[in-house]
Amino acid sequence: MNAKMRTLLVLLLVVAVGAGVYAYFRSRDQGETTDEGRAPATDPNTFVYVTIGEPDTLDPAYAYDTASGEIIHQLYDTLFDYNGSSLEELVPRLAAQVPSIENGLISEDGRTIKVPIRKSVKFHNGSDLTPEDVEYTFERAMISDPVGSPIWMFFEPLLGVQTMEQVIALAGGPSDYAGINEVDPAIRRKAFDMIDAAVEVEGDAVVFNLAAPYPPFLQILAKGGSWSSILDKEWMIANGDWDGNPDTWAKWHDPAKEEMTLYEKANGTGPFRLQAWDRSGGQIVLKRFDDYYRGAAKLETVFVKYIEEYNTRLLMLQSGDADAIYADVQYLDQLKGIDGVKAVEGLQQIANTTLLYNFTIPYEGNEDIVGSGKLDGNGIPSDFFADINVRRAFNYAFDYERYLNEVANGAGSIAKGFIPAALPFSNKDGEWFTHDLEQAEQFFRQAFDGELWDKGFKLTLLYNSGNNSRKTAAEILEFNIESINPKFQIDVQGMQWPTYLSKLDQGSLPVFFMGWLMDFPDAHNFVDAYLRSTGAFAGYCGEGLVELAKAEFDGLIAQAMRAQTTDERAALYQEINRKAFEFAVSMPYIEPSDHRVMRAWVQGFAHNPAYSANYDFYSLTKNAAGS
């Protein structure tokens, strides 16, 4: 090695050691460092939350994922909020009052809802909130209606449809078209007029004209998901968004996510403003909005960092560089053992996970899953799950307790129907499936007039690889069913997500797992997804299920939404629950609970299961005494 090279190496070593020494002294001094511009994680004004999965977008009209909701929640406000942890009691936020029939803001027929808008509320850019902003927010969301967005939640109550395509059809246009520009401008104008008439400004209030009574409408407008976040009309127009013109709205319809105005920008009325979304560094920085109408937040800066590697998150929490982290349930015991770390467990979550059955399984190209495609012991026929006895037998064969305790680590409760127990009209006191192998055997014996019991079956149960809890759920079912009759064979196999998705699309999966996290806390959100013929999963369950849903559930679900009184609704949902049990449509098996992991110095944590955000940063403080 020549002298130059050696000098270079020595230099490098000196720099590394220097950096180390500097780091050492810096970390020692960190607790006392509060000079301007430097905000270490232990600074009481700065909160660092390290989680996984970056937001999809910051546009409330597009965002439908929890990661986006987490940030939008802090940047915007909605008309109403939930009172504490309540799912039913609302408090006004940007609205001046919560409408009710008693205060005259909801009409007797439940179709007109007047919302007075609060005064002296400022957006982050300093402009004032007006009723026109509220009207613009909802109309802009509906004219945009990006594919896969949550905007169906406005269309359904306000216009009785779910998409803009259906609005065009209502306006007399085609029910199917390639692009909005192909639609006659007169029809487009008529469609817009319908949207315009649904949300009107009346003095200092905004009036929502509903197509039919829709009991959970106020919950849709409340601070749960991100869709009802109120925007600043003037600012939006200045930033190139729709200008409110009834004839040009098509230009802003179904835009690409990344082309939407609010994709990575924000101007809300919420307690924090967006300082930066550093997508190369995987972090979002929020700064306190000092003019927040409910009083400025206690935290000055919030860092939300996205780090996929659990060990890195763990070390950051341990060292105090992170104030809170995301951790899977299996790590809770380890985390609880760390000094100065607390875990908040058993947090209510309005969600469930279900095993769904395909009533009409295709055979062509599906031989690897259905075997012979016949009832001959070497496969399953297309109508395997169309037989009610098979479905009932499967539902009785699953060991719910074992799953809850051994797989979910006790975090949650066993599902007793499709409506989660925390919601009104659930099936809490009704009859439901339990782990009962005798009953399972009895139903297997009755299936296909006894032929199934004699010949047996062979079925491949697929799950998307990497989802270990679903793998174990499938194995529990496999173990129990195979123990009933040696001729019953279930093969549990993991499948890569792209292939799994492709099979799902072809309707090829005989059984599959799905979860549903509520959009708004109402029974309708769940029965609509699982039991209606047009529900989110009906397309993957075959024509047989669609027919059953049309005959048994669609009418009841619609009636329940039109019901004028709570008692009437209760009776209808009771009937839906009863029928769901009678027909064993699918197998909801767990309602998971949630948890949070944070440093002991984090104070003021509040939880409402309706929030899409894990943390409401507005309520948080960091108090060294807490540690």
Next chain:
Amino acid sequence: MLTYITRRLLFLPIVLIGVTLLIFFAMSFLTPAQLVSAYIKSPEELKNQSIQELVGRYGLDQPVWKRYFSWMKNVLKGDLGYSVSANMYVTEAIAKRFPATLELALFAVIPVICGGIWLGTISAKNHNRPLDHASRIFAIVGWSLPDFVFGLIILLIFYGLLSWFPPGRLSVWADSVVLSGSFVQYTGMNTVDALLNGRFDIFLDALRHLVAPTITLAYLWWAYILRITRSSMLDILGKDYVRTARAKGLTEKLVINRHVRRNALIPVVTVVGGMVLGLLGGVVIVETVFDYKGIGLLIAKGAERMDYTLILGTSLFYGVLLVMTNLIVDILYAVIDPRVRLE
């Protein structure tokens, strides 16, 4: 030499077209519904969108040649498409993530090369003596250790226990400054930008974050360089001209430095070329463990989600990088060994 360089550069478009055709050909084996998995991460995301709707929206049901030409048309306009896994345009993703990788590679490459050559020289000089065995064992342990394990050990010691070298690229306080709007990000490399902005404290902080991944990378690569240097040097040490040099009475230091090592470096340069390219391609595990968000992590995430737009875009980028690196290696041959003529 100029003719040689021009000819090599003229090959570039052919290489790139070949790479993209190969990827599109591989993609033709996938169904549209499989390709749509880039847009849907889990069953729960099927909540309010159908697979077919997405297939139609992104034109995944079009024949593969049609998709290729439409993609190529956009590429010629400078648009590499939008990456769903990175949640930004591919060009933007490369521009934002590559500087981090480049910075890490620049800091890692000197200790890796110098350390590797030094160890190789020591080994060769002390052939079959304890020092040779010790340096080989030291380096081979590094080569055998899974990078994930070694990275975690380094993180645990230097961050978990000593709090010296934290993960990420900057501390929270430095991020606050960098993202405040008053700090200009000229290059995307924090060390360089900090100096250009006159913030020596941020420079030191960025440096502090580079130490642990650099140590990890250096240790993992040393064995490789050591082995090549050692065997190449042993080969040269037996040559006649080395014996002649010694017979002339030259000192051992001079023999090694002037006559042996210089000639032994030719195979090392070849290996280093590949290594640099590997470093620039991103070191996924090291980037993951140290939360060092470089291009490796970006590509790995894209591949995992079957984000073909990103894969195509980054393949093009690496095609260019590969050709350029090979060109530089060829030029270096000529510099090291005057017998080599580039024609």
